[in-house]
Structures are given as C-alpha cells and as structure tokens.
Amino acid sequence: MVGPTFDDMTQQGVRWTAEQVLALAPDAASRKAGSKLGAAGPWSEAGSSDEGTVWGLCKGSGSKPYQTVIDVADSSGPAYKCSCPSRKFPCKHALGLLLLWAGDDGSVARAQPPDWAEQWITGRRRRAEEKRTTTGAESGGTSGDPEAARRRAERRAERITAGATELEQRLSDLLRGGLAAAEQAGYGLWEETAARMVDAQAPGLAARVRELGAIPGSGPGWPVRLLEECALLHLLDQGWLRRERLPDGLAATVRSRVGLPGSADGPPVRDHWLVLAQYDTADARLTTRRIWLYGAESGRTALLLSYGAAGRPPELTLPMGLAFEAEVSSYPGAGQLRASLGQRFTAPEPAAVRPPGVTPAQAAARYGEALRDDPWLDSVPVTLSRVVPAPDGDSWQLSDADGDMALPLSLSARSRPGLWRLVALSGGAPVTVFGECGHHGFTPLTAWPEGAGDAVGLC
Amino acid sequence: MNSTSAPPRNAWEELVTVALLGTDRRPAPGPAAGREAPVALLDAAAVETVRRRAGVRPARAAVRPEPAAPDPRPPLPPAAARRLAQLLADRPGAGGGGRRGTAPDLMELLPQWLALANACGLAAPPEALPALLDTARGRTDLRPAALAFAGPRALWLARLNPDWRFALRAAPGGGADLPGPQEADRIRRLWQEGLFAERVALLTGIRAQEPAAARELLETTWATERAEDRLMFLDSLRTGLGSDDEPFLERALTDRSRNVRATAAELLSALPGSALAARMADRAAACVAVDRTRDVPTIVVEAPHECDAGMERDGVAPKAPAGRGERSWWLGQLVEATPLAAWSARLGGRSPEEIVALPVADDWQGELNAAWCRAAVRQGDAGWSRALLGSPSATEAAGPGAVSLAERAKLLGTLDAGERAEWVAGFIAAHGLSEAFQLLGVCAVPWAPALGGAVVDALNIARDAGSYPWSFSGVMGLAERCLSPAEAARLDALTATPEEQEDASPGAGGYWSEAFQRLVTTLRLRAAMEEELRS
Known part of the structure; x- marks a missing residue:
C-alpha cells in the first residue's frame, strides 16, 4: 500500500480484507452477490469518515439508488442500514460496499458523510448511549422474586432427576438385551427416548440420546462407539443423581452437560482477543456457531457460542485473524472453555498475534488431562507448532517436524476442502496449526506459514 | 463408580462382547458388588472409556512428503492476492447465478488476470492453489496459464491428489517428471518405456527446444510405432518445422497409413522450398493460365482429369466428399499445396493483388480463391492474405471473391x-x-x-x-x-x-x-x- 492509503490507515484504522468482509455474509448466495457489487461500477458518492462510517449509493434495478451505510467502528460489531427491501442481513449492498472499501482502490474516498448517513449514525450512537446508561441503572435491580425462582429451579431439578432415572432404566434394559438387538430396533427407539428427555427439561441428555441413534449406522466399529457413548451417558446420569457429593467444579460441569442453562458469571477478563477460528455446524433445528478466541495477554483460549434458528445465520460474527480489545466472562464448570462476550472496547482489526504452539505429543497429553475435569469432553483446542501434514494411507496426519510423533486427522477433517489448503500452505514444510484435538483425532481449523504470513482459514 | 484395579489388556474387548450379546446371555466380568449386571457393565465401560481416551497417544509419524521445490518468484502484493481469491470464489457452481445486471463476470477475467500475473513473474499464494487447480480442472482453456502461475508447488500437490493429475500431464514440458534435454539416458528410457501421453509430452517438449533432436528421437522407433501413434507423433513436428525435416517427411509419404501420408504431405507443402511443393506447383501450373486472347486478360482453369499415383503419393486425396466434383476437388488440393510465390511467375509477373483482381472464366473463381486462402494461411503469407482480404470497407459482394468470414479470420491471423x-x-x-x-x-x-x-x-x-x-x-x-x-x-x-x-x-x-x-x-x-x- 502506498501514498494516501497510509494516511487513511492512521486516521481510521486498518481496512479489512475481502475475506474478513465476506465472512460477514449470511450465506453463500449473499457472498456471491456481494462480491459482484464489490466494484466501483454501480456505486456513486461512496465515502468513509474518520469515525468509521462507510456509505454509498448503489444503483439497483429501480430508478432510485439504494442508500447503504455501515458503521464499522462500533465496538459491538459492524452495524448496517440499507434502503433495499432485502431481508438478508447484512444485505449484498452492505457487503459490496465493504468490499469496495476493503479493496481500497480510491473509490471510497474520505469525506463528510451526507445527511442521510449522518442522521442514521447519530441516531444509532445516541440510542447505544441511552441503552448503556439504562442497563447500568437497572442492573442489580429487579431480577424477579428469588423465592419463586428457587422453587422453579427445584421443580426443574426434580424433572431432570426423574428423566435421568428413566434413562438409566432404558440403558440397563438395552445392555440386558444386548447392543446387537438395538441395531434392529433402529432410530425410533432413540427418538422417543430423546423426546422423553426434552419433556424432562434435560436438553443435554436429549442431544446425547439422539446421537446414540445414529451410531449403529455409522460403519465398522459401531459397537465400540455405542458402548462408549452409552457408558458416558450413564456416567452423566450418575453424576446428576449424585451431584451433591461431587466437588463444586465437577458438579457445575455435570449441570451444564445435562443442559441446565448457566450464566457466564465468571469475572470479566479484559484482553486483546485474537479470533482463532469461526465455524458453523447445522442440523434441521439449529445452526451453532463456534468462535475460538485467544487472549494475547492472558494466554487463555475461550469459546463463544452463538445460535441461529432454522436456517438463519447466528448473529455473532467475528472474522478469523482479527483481534479486538474486550471483556470475556466464562461459564461455570470445571474445564469449561465456554465464555460470553462482554463489552467490546475496539473494533476488530488485523493483528500479527499468533498463539504459542505445542508438539503433537503435548497436545495429546493436554486432551488426556482435560478429561480429568470433564470426562465428557470430545476435544480440546490446541495450537501445534512445527508440524508437517503428511499422507498416511487413506488418511492424513500432522507430524512433528522435530520428532517422530504425529496426530492423525479426524474423519471429518479428511473430507474438507480445508485439508488441501493446509497441505498447499505447508508444501512439505512445517506450519503452525490451530485446531481441536480429541479422541476422534485432530481437526485443523486455522494455519499459519512457518515464516511471516497471514492466518489461513481451514474450516 | 466402582474403582477397579487395572484390568487385563483385553478387558475392553470383553466388555464390548458382553454389551453386544447382552448381560442376560453373558455375565459381566469383574465384581458386580451388589449391583445389577447391566449397571455394573456400564460402570466398568465408563471407567474404561475415559481411561482409553485419556491415554490416547500420538501415532508414529508416517513418511513425510518431500518438500515442494522452492518458488523463487516474488509473492503477490496483498491486494492482488485478495483479488485472486475473489475471482476464484466466482467459480460456476459456487452458488448464485441468474441475470448479470451491471456486475462484471469475474470468472471471465481470470484468464487475463493469470496472463498478467505470469507476465509480472509473480508467485501464487500457496493457500489459493487448491481453488486454482480445481478451476483449471474444469476449464482446459485455462490450464496452461493457471499451471504456469501455480508453479512447482501445484505439481507437488498434484502428485498427492488424484483429482489434479491433469496438472502432471499438462504441465509445460510435462512437469518436473520429464528429463531435461541433457539427460540422454532418461530421455531414451522414457521414450522407450513411457506411456503414450508421457511420450507425446516428451516429444513435444524436446521439439520446442531442439527440433532436430525430437525428430531424431522419433526416427529411432518410427518403424515399430502403431499407425495412430505415428500420426500423433508426426503432428507434434508442426512446431519448429524446417527444411531439415524434409527427408524424413518425404519417407513418411510412403507410409502404410493414409492419414500419416496425408499429414506428411501437408507438412511438406508448408515448406515452400520442398520437392513436394515444387511437384505440386508443376501440377497446378498445368491447370491454371492467363488467356491473353480475350478482351480482358482472364484466368482459365483446366482441372486435372485424373488423380494419378504420383499425386496420390504427394497427399492428394483421390475421393471427393459427397456433393463435390472430383476434378475441382483435386484442383483445390493442388493449388492449396503450391507455394504462392510460384503464381506470380506463372501468371505474367503479376502481384498477388493483380492476380486476385483478374476475372476467372467458367465459375472457377470461388474454388481458386478458397484454395489460395488455404495456401496463404498454411504458408503464413501476409502479402497474399492482404490481397485476398481486400479492402475492409468493400461490400461483401464486391469483395475479392467469395471469401467467407471464417476464411477472413484465418487470413487476418497471418498479418x-x-x-x-x-x-x-x-x-x-x-x-x-x-x-x-x-x-x-x-x-x-x-x-x-x-x-x-x-x-x-x-x-x-x-x-x-x-x-x-x-x-x-x-x-x-x-x-x-x-x-x-x-x-x-x-x-x-x-x-x-x-x-x-x-x-x-x-x-x-x-x-x-x-x-x-x-x-x-x-x-x-x-x-x-x-x-x-x-x-
């Protein structure tokens, strides 16, 4: 970058990259439509202000151009406003304008915002300010009748206990008759049991039961996996039934695994958080977004979860590779990395932070140790340093560049296009890889080249 | 939980067997301690499961791939790397579609982007290679530029992913697999033992650098090659064709395969100094002349009456396609293979423009012009092309002869x-x-x-x-x-x-x-x- 660009950078922070903008897109169609609008052609009077407002007029099919304005400086993430009728959020015009801005080819000049953009921004900031003061005043106020809340919690605990007891009975019946017989019983049995657990207000148990139903059809070795999952479910039931006798941390873990909502009441940790990875998993009911953060000063890794109902994208979006200053509070439970995002002090910006890495052997040990706090844990987040992706029969492994140990890749990681990006990035040389390490193997999510270079998303 | 002392090695297998069959049929191992059999089994299995997971150890490292050859080219500027990602994301099948509106068609810009990047001598960002290879896989027209840009690491990747094998075949010079011109032994071995595609790549690669060496290599095994292969190999001599090739091509005129003969004749006729070209010129000259006895000098044509053995040997196809008179068919082939320079001498020292402007008797003009067009393209003769194209502003009918748009496009290629x-x-x-x-x-x-x-x-x-x-x-x-x-x-x-x-x-x-x-x-x-x- 040259000349005026440097000036821009110092005034309004570093512009985002196209990938970071596209990561905001709610779906693939928007990503594509937005890319097409990321060129000067349809735009006029586009500009950006020192305060982090970007605006422009986009010519659509009608006679009047759409007015698009974005607030990129808002610490709670970018905010958008567009006069188009689209219900996508952000719409393709907002994405296109951000791309144009990110492309930095001079078509979004620094200027005074026009009235229509200025009005929105001012209104928005005023409302945000009001909200901040009101919530500040109300917090600690009316949180309902504590006695009634206690009784509600008690009733729910009784229902869960009844559910767990019933589930224990079903597991016993299953093992009395043998898993081979369960293969014939099929999915229906599990669906019904899962529904009973939903009635018992134990969504965590319900989800585990539903997963049991898929195991008999999951290919060779299914009896082993089914027994493992049945046994861990049994362990969770027993943990719940005896939660009074467990240490506090473990009891909290059991409560959250069973599906009781916790609140992120850990002390807020202010740090410079790097977004390590963001990825979605979806089933028919729900899209779950996982965002891994790494605190540059605390060295902590935290997991943010965000949900979107039935096909809608989750609201929280934090592009991989950016870092921001914010407070993060953890949820209760031993070994739990889940946290909630509190106040944000800066907008996400590109950062050169990289998490420190460990060897494959250390990563495996780290998962083993984490099971001590949470035996139901499938994987732990780990950064591997100096590993080489290497083919191993039909599969791949991440092999220690300075040793003779390697972590096999998980089944799901082998079929993803990200695998080839990782292999290409490495070219047979060591790379740094962040991912999830567990009993399924290692699932790479983000990689960095050995030398200088940006993070490459693999998910 | 019952805490048990370390169970024997096969304890887990035993637990799985019991679980499969059911505790009603097979008693659970280990102490039940007053619990029901299935509960005792689940207790033991839970302990074993967590034990097994906690004890997960890394595997032995398999053989690591040889590192990819370094790419000495400077990396793309960041903005260009972002642009590439954007162009590649617009691949067909990557979602969307419909009317284009005012938005540019990014995929169509990729060829130009690649050409520019190659001209600047920049290296591809490694993480973009998979998308680049996938794109080149679907679009053969993009392959040469995409693979040149993708560089050595793409070939390294292609050896690991069967989807990208095409890169090894299509790479310029066949990729790193092919021996250089100095490695005589490897060349000989690959030529004698390689697969057909590898041999074609080898021959083409050598021909581009040392035309004579390629021809000599081909001659070593010429007699034993199958007819289809001979045709393909002969075709690769088109690059770097020169008068040195004439003796070999003359011998190929007597080949057992008619297609090989025809191709050899075609190649020879593209060499204006060849003996074949001279023979064809003699034959053509006997058919075309200027009649000065008329009011206006006029070209008269007497098409050949037969296709004799000599003509056939020189690549004239005796059998006309359906709907064409065989005499005009033979004439067309003779004129097409005649060096254009011969016409000036034959037709009264006239320039190409003057020749093309002469009236032609008995409706032969179309046939003659078409044959001259083919000759001008084959021999790359700009002078004749110019004459045949005529003035661009002339209307179609008044243009020099009935030269079609397709022929014009080809003629333009020689300018x-x-x-x-x-x-x-x-x-x-x-x-x-x-x-x-x-x-x-x-x-x-x-x-x-x-x-x-x-x-x-x-x-x-x-x-x-x-x-x-x-x-x-x-x-x-x-x-x-x-x-x-x-x-x-x-x-x-x-x-x-x-x-x-x-x-x-x-x-x-x-x-x-x-x-x-x-x-x-x-x-x-x-x-x-x-x-x-x-x-």
Whole structure:
C-alpha cells in the first residue's frame, strides 16, 4: 500500500480484507452477490469518515439508488442500514460496499458523510448511549422474586432427576438385551427416548440420546462407539443423581452437560482477543456457531457460542485473524472453555498475534488431562507448532517436524476442502496449526506459514 | 463408580462382547458388588472409556512428503492476492447465478488476470492453489496459464491428489517428471518405456527446444510405432518445422497409413522450398493460365482429369466428399499445396493483388480463391492474405471473391497485430458489429485504440438504432475482456439511461445503460487488477 492509503490507515484504522468482509455474509448466495457489487461500477458518492462510517449509493434495478451505510467502528460489531427491501442481513449492498472499501482502490474516498448517513449514525450512537446508561441503572435491580425462582429451579431439578432415572432404566434394559438387538430396533427407539428427555427439561441428555441413534449406522466399529457413548451417558446420569457429593467444579460441569442453562458469571477478563477460528455446524433445528478466541495477554483460549434458528445465520460474527480489545466472562464448570462476550472496547482489526504452539505429543497429553475435569469432553483446542501434514494411507496426519510423533486427522477433517489448503500452505514444510484435538483425532481449523504470513482459514 | 484395579489388556474387548450379546446371555466380568449386571457393565465401560481416551497417544509419524521445490518468484502484493481469491470464489457452481445486471463476470477475467500475473513473474499464494487447480480442472482453456502461475508447488500437490493429475500431464514440458534435454539416458528410457501421453509430452517438449533432436528421437522407433501413434507423433513436428525435416517427411509419404501420408504431405507443402511443393506447383501450373486472347486478360482453369499415383503419393486425396466434383476437388488440393510465390511467375509477373483482381472464366473463381486462402494461411503469407482480404470497407459482394468470414479470420491471423486491428476497425466502421464477432476474436488484446474506438462507436450506433443490447452480447462480452481500460472514461457518458425514442424497442435504453455500466465496471476492474499486480 502506498501514498494516501497510509494516511487513511492512521486516521481510521486498518481496512479489512475481502475475506474478513465476506465472512460477514449470511450465506453463500449473499457472498456471491456481494462480491459482484464489490466494484466501483454501480456505486456513486461512496465515502468513509474518520469515525468509521462507510456509505454509498448503489444503483439497483429501480430508478432510485439504494442508500447503504455501515458503521464499522462500533465496538459491538459492524452495524448496517440499507434502503433495499432485502431481508438478508447484512444485505449484498452492505457487503459490496465493504468490499469496495476493503479493496481500497480510491473509490471510497474520505469525506463528510451526507445527511442521510449522518442522521442514521447519530441516531444509532445516541440510542447505544441511552441503552448503556439504562442497563447500568437497572442492573442489580429487579431480577424477579428469588423465592419463586428457587422453587422453579427445584421443580426443574426434580424433572431432570426423574428423566435421568428413566434413562438409566432404558440403558440397563438395552445392555440386558444386548447392543446387537438395538441395531434392529433402529432410530425410533432413540427418538422417543430423546423426546422423553426434552419433556424432562434435560436438553443435554436429549442431544446425547439422539446421537446414540445414529451410531449403529455409522460403519465398522459401531459397537465400540455405542458402548462408549452409552457408558458416558450413564456416567452423566450418575453424576446428576449424585451431584451433591461431587466437588463444586465437577458438579457445575455435570449441570451444564445435562443442559441446565448457566450464566457466564465468571469475572470479566479484559484482553486483546485474537479470533482463532469461526465455524458453523447445522442440523434441521439449529445452526451453532463456534468462535475460538485467544487472549494475547492472558494466554487463555475461550469459546463463544452463538445460535441461529432454522436456517438463519447466528448473529455473532467475528472474522478469523482479527483481534479486538474486550471483556470475556466464562461459564461455570470445571474445564469449561465456554465464555460470553462482554463489552467490546475496539473494533476488530488485523493483528500479527499468533498463539504459542505445542508438539503433537503435548497436545495429546493436554486432551488426556482435560478429561480429568470433564470426562465428557470430545476435544480440546490446541495450537501445534512445527508440524508437517503428511499422507498416511487413506488418511492424513500432522507430524512433528522435530520428532517422530504425529496426530492423525479426524474423519471429518479428511473430507474438507480445508485439508488441501493446509497441505498447499505447508508444501512439505512445517506450519503452525490451530485446531481441536480429541479422541476422534485432530481437526485443523486455522494455519499459519512457518515464516511471516497471514492466518489461513481451514474450516 | 466402582474403582477397579487395572484390568487385563483385553478387558475392553470383553466388555464390548458382553454389551453386544447382552448381560442376560453373558455375565459381566469383574465384581458386580451388589449391583445389577447391566449397571455394573456400564460402570466398568465408563471407567474404561475415559481411561482409553485419556491415554490416547500420538501415532508414529508416517513418511513425510518431500518438500515442494522452492518458488523463487516474488509473492503477490496483498491486494492482488485478495483479488485472486475473489475471482476464484466466482467459480460456476459456487452458488448464485441468474441475470448479470451491471456486475462484471469475474470468472471471465481470470484468464487475463493469470496472463498478467505470469507476465509480472509473480508467485501464487500457496493457500489459493487448491481453488486454482480445481478451476483449471474444469476449464482446459485455462490450464496452461493457471499451471504456469501455480508453479512447482501445484505439481507437488498434484502428485498427492488424484483429482489434479491433469496438472502432471499438462504441465509445460510435462512437469518436473520429464528429463531435461541433457539427460540422454532418461530421455531414451522414457521414450522407450513411457506411456503414450508421457511420450507425446516428451516429444513435444524436446521439439520446442531442439527440433532436430525430437525428430531424431522419433526416427529411432518410427518403424515399430502403431499407425495412430505415428500420426500423433508426426503432428507434434508442426512446431519448429524446417527444411531439415524434409527427408524424413518425404519417407513418411510412403507410409502404410493414409492419414500419416496425408499429414506428411501437408507438412511438406508448408515448406515452400520442398520437392513436394515444387511437384505440386508443376501440377497446378498445368491447370491454371492467363488467356491473353480475350478482351480482358482472364484466368482459365483446366482441372486435372485424373488423380494419378504420383499425386496420390504427394497427399492428394483421390475421393471427393459427397456433393463435390472430383476434378475441382483435386484442383483445390493442388493449388492449396503450391507455394504462392510460384503464381506470380506463372501468371505474367503479376502481384498477388493483380492476380486476385483478374476475372476467372467458367465459375472457377470461388474454388481458386478458397484454395489460395488455404495456401496463404498454411504458408503464413501476409502479402497474399492482404490481397485476398481486400479492402475492409468493400461490400461483401464486391469483395475479392467469395471469401467467407471464417476464411477472413484465418487470413487476418497471418498479418501482424497492428495491421489486423486496423483492418477489423475498418470492417466494423463500414459494416457494423453484426458480423464482426469472429474477426474480433483474432485481434490482439487489449484492442488497439483505433479498433476499440470503432467498436464503441458501433455499439453507440446500435443503441441509437433502438435494438436490444443482447443482440450484441457476444461483442459486449468480448469488449469487456478486450477493450483497453483506458476507454472507460470515454464510455462513462454512455452509461446514462437515454430518453426513450418512439421507434426504439421498449425498455432498450435501460438495458443499454446497464450493459454499458457493466462494460465500464469491468474495464475499471481490469485497470484495478493490473494496478494491484504491478504495485
């Protein structure tokens, strides 16, 4: 970058990259439509202000151009406003304008915002300010009748206990008759049991039961996996039934695994958080977004979860590779990395932070140790340093560049296009890889080249 | 939980067996301690499961791949790398579709981007290689440029992923697998033992560098090759064809396979100094003459009466395709294979222009002109091409002979880029765009100013005439890719929606404005692409 660009950078922070903008897109169609609008052609009077407002007029099919304005400086993430009728959020015009801005080819000049953009921004900031003061005043106020809340919690605990007891009975019946017989019983049995657990207000148990139903059809070795999952479910039931006798941390873990909502009441940790990875998993009911953060000063890794109902994208979006200053509070439970995002002090910006890495052997040990706090844990987040992706029969492994140990890749990681990006990035040389390490193997999510270079998303 | 002391090694297998069969049929191992059998089994299994998971150890490292060869080229500037990611994300099948509106067609810009990046000598970002290879897999026309840009690491990747094998075959010179011209032993071994595709790649690679060495290599095994293979190998001699090849090609005229004979004859006739060309010139001269006894000197034609063994040996196909007279068929082949320089001497020292302008008796003109066109293209003769093309502004009927658009496009290929652009600009100025598509396709990119100006003017005229822009979508698409980005400023005025005229097609003005906007946007994008790569 040259000349005026440097000036821009110092005034309004570093512009985002196209990938970071596209990561905001709610779906693939928007990503594509937005890319097409990321060129000067349809735009006029586009500009950006020192305060982090970007605006422009986009010519659509009608006679009047759409007015698009974005607030990129808002610490709670970018905010958008567009006069188009689209219900996508952000719409393709907002994405296109951000791309144009990110492309930095001079078509979004620094200027005074026009009235229509200025009005929105001012209104928005005023409302945000009001909200901040009101919530500040109300917090600690009316949180309902504590006695009634206690009784509600008690009733729910009784229902869960009844559910767990019933589930224990079903597991016993299953093992009395043998898993081979369960293969014939099929999915229906599990669906019904899962529904009973939903009635018992134990969504965590319900989800585990539903997963049991898929195991008999999951290919060779299914009896082993089914027994493992049945046994861990049994362990969770027993943990719940005896939660009074467990240490506090473990009891909290059991409560959250069973599906009781916790609140992120850990002390807020202010740090410079790097977004390590963001990825979605979806089933028919729900899209779950996982965002891994790494605190540059605390060295902590935290997991943010965000949900979107039935096909809608989750609201929280934090592009991989950016870092921001914010407070993060953890949820209760031993070994739990889940946290909630509190106040944000800066907008996400590109950062050169990289998490420190460990060897494959250390990563495996780290998962083993984490099971001590949470035996139901499938994987732990780990950064591997100096590993080489290497083919191993039909599969791949991440092999220690300075040793003779390697972590096999998980089944799901082998079929993803990200695998080839990782292999290409490495070219047979060591790379740094962040991912999830567990009993399924290692699932790479983000990689960095050995030398200088940006993070490459693999998910 | 019952805590048990370390169970025997096969304890887990035993637990799985019991679980499969059921505790009713098989008692659980270990102490039940007053619990029901299934509960005791679940207790033991839970302990074992957590124990097994906690004890997960890394595996032995498999053999690591050899590191990819280093890519000495400088990396892409960051903006150019982002642009590449964007262009590759626009692959067909990556979602979306429908009407294009004013947005540029990014995929169509990829070839140009690759050509520019290659011209700048920049290295591909490694993480973009999978998308680049996937794109090249689907589009064979992109492969040479994509693979050149992708560099050594793409070949390294292609050896690991069967989907990308094409890169190993298609790589220039066959990739790192192929021996260099100095490795005589490896060349010989690969030539004798390699697969057909490898051998073709080897021969083509050597031919491009040392034409004689390739021919000599081919001669070592010529007699034992299968006919289809001989044909393919012979075809690869087209590159770097020279008079050195004549003795070999002369021998191939007696080949057992007719296709091989025909190809050998074709190659020989492209060598104006060859004995075959001289023989053909003699035969053709016997058929074509100027009759000076008429009022105006006129070309008279006496087509051959038979296709004798000598003609057949020299590659003349004796059997005419259905619907063609065999005598005119033979004549066409003779004239096509005759060195064009021979005609001036034969026809009274006239220049190509004068010859083409002579009247031809008995309706032979079409046949003769078509044969001269083929000869001019085959021999790459710009003088004759110029004469046959005539003036670009001449109307079709008054043009020199019935030279079709396809023939004109081929003839233009023998002229240098500047002359070509000028001729096509003249053609468009006189005839408009409706027939220009094929001719524009042979012009050098970006279009020369005169040509670009002619195209923009013609589009403007078409708009004012009130037709719809999609009648010109082919030319528009070409213009988006080929017009010089410098024209963008001139085009800006055309992007406004004009007042609807009475005789115009309804709504055409809006569509034209959209089409021009897309054109301007695409040109700007191309300018930005170039800027990014050169910064």
